[in-house]
Amino acid sequence: MKAYQFILPLILTMLFTTCNAPASPALSRDGRVPETVERKPNIIMFLVDDMGWMDTSVNGSEYYETPNMERLAKLGMNFTRAYAANPLCSPTRASILSGKHPGRFGMTTPAGHLPPNPEEDLTRTEGAPWQKMVQQGIRTFFPLKEFTIAEALKTNGYVTAHMGKWHLGQKGYWPEQQGFDVNVGGMMHPGPPSFFSPYKIANLPDGEPKEYITDRITYEAMDFMEAHKDEPFYLNFWQFGVHAPFQAPQDLIDKYAAKTDPRGKQNASIMGGMMEKVDQSLGMLLDKLEELELMDNTLIVFFSDNGGNMYNTIDGEFPTNNYPLRHGKGNIHDGGIRVPAIVVWPGKIAPGTSSDELIQSIDFYPTFLEASRTVANPDQALDGLSLLPVLRDAKSLKRDAIFSHFPHYVIAPDNLPSTAAWSGDFKCIKEYGEGTDRGDVYRLYNLAEDLTETNDVADRHPEVVARLGALIDAHVAEIGGQLPVINPKYDPAAKSPMGKTKAFPMDRYPSY
Structure with missing residues (x-):
């Protein structure tokens, strides 16, 4: 850890304390700071x-x-x-x-x-x-x-x-x-x-x-x-x-x-x-x-x-x-x-x-x-x-929204490389490469009405999709997030392991 990383915050803290804290009261006879501090x-x-x-x-x-x-x-x-x-x-x-x-x-x-x-x-x-x-x-x-x-x-x-x-x-x-x-x-x-x-x-x-x-x-x-x-x-x-x-x-x-x-x-x-x-x-x-x-x-x-x-x-x-x-x-x-x-x-x-x-x-x-x-x-x-x-x-x-950038395939069911934004009642998910001609797909859910994320309402609210989609792109660019690219080796006939579960045999993990 570089020395300035400690020294600068310490100096700033001392200045902040000096300028903003009330004058220190005298200690009581037993040496303790009065409860007013x-x-x-x-x-x-x-x-x-x-x-x-x-x-x-x-x-x-x-x-x-x-x-x-x-x-x-x-x-x-x-x-x-x-x-x-x-x-x-x-x-x-x-x-x-x-x-x-x-x-x-x-x-x-x-x-x-x-x-x-x-x-x-x-x-x-x-x-x-x-x-x-x-x-x-x-x-x-x-x-x-x-x-x-x-x-x-x-x-x-x-x-x-x-x-x-x-x-x-x-x-x-x-x-x-x-x-x-x-x-x-x-x-x-x-x-x-x-x-x-x-x-x-x-x-x-x-x-x-x-x-x-x-x-x-x-x-x-x-x-x-x-x-x-x-x-x-x-x-x-x-x-x-x-x-x-x-x-x-x-x-x-x-x-x-x-x-x-x-x-x-x-x-x-x-x-x-x-x-x-x-x-x-x-x-x-x-x-x-x-x-x-x-x-x-x-x-x-x-x-x-x-x-x-x-x-x-x-x-x-x-x-x-x-x-x-x-x-x-x-x-x-x-x-x-x-x-x-x-x-x-x-x-x-x-x-x-x-x-x-x-x-x-x-x-x-x-x-x-x-x-x-x-x-x-x-x-x-x-x-x-x-x-x-x-x-x-x-x-x-x-703030306009919160975000999660998760551009990965993992074993969890129904997960695709994506970035999500939450704003007000809406949640927008940008799925990378899942659309026609390998374009991106946007999904929109009104969580106030649909907590289960069952009904994709992107077609009903194109203006919300456009706004949140732009926020997603700006967010990923601002954080320098890694983005997936089109896979030249993709084979539609290839079998995917996605969604397959891993069992934990209980004889390997005993309970007491």
């Missing part, structure tokens, strides 16, 4: 892996039991239209850390477990015969040159920690290289080798035999908060749940096996157990904050990196069901990218509130900067907007 808030980013929008009772699930998510929602604001930057994990994680669209640095699918490729030319001119378009290469690491939210907050006196899944590069690209003072569990793993101890992750301590990994991450996080309760901290609380391998304690599997979803949609008992363990982790966190008397000065964000998994199978069934949203993880339709989102900051955000404002994972970086009164690094251009006007004053954000 506002402390910087602690910030906790609680990120769940592969948790769908409908995987919580807050948003209407009648199968999963998530009382602590309900408890959190009662403390703050629930966002009904929150989106990840990408329908797969690593790009969204990178967007949270950078405040940028991951297309800016070519990390648009999750490949953080692969060897770094900083010198590789990502240009591709040929694809598999079944592909109409040639998808371009991707970066397999989150660039060290990005000035992360952890690095920014450290210039303002924060101690920083990452707990849990990282998946943003192999050795040399881990949290300790990106501004985190403490790193527990953050390496290259897409999912844990095991959800039960021993975990086989070098920097994650094992617990007692058969201890569950969400509990271990929580214990480590609570120890960190205890050790740093007297100074502002930023905590990445990034759980491995509910990603594959699908494993849960047997008593919880049995509990959900005995349940029936009144909606008739969610029925994977092992996922029920995994979801409940994540909810328990959240409850343990909230209890610890209350015990340490930190709740009133802590900003908490609850979020997921993408939608629920509906391409792997457990005993022939999907792990979850995102209905009424269409499809799931790895798909540009809303089931793959709309996620649960709750933000809590006692005294700043009205409790028990809800918002239908369009927000995205890129928005948390500027939100944390403003909430902590941290001066932004001028070399870190941000794509997101601070959410504080929404959170504190119920105001709308001033």
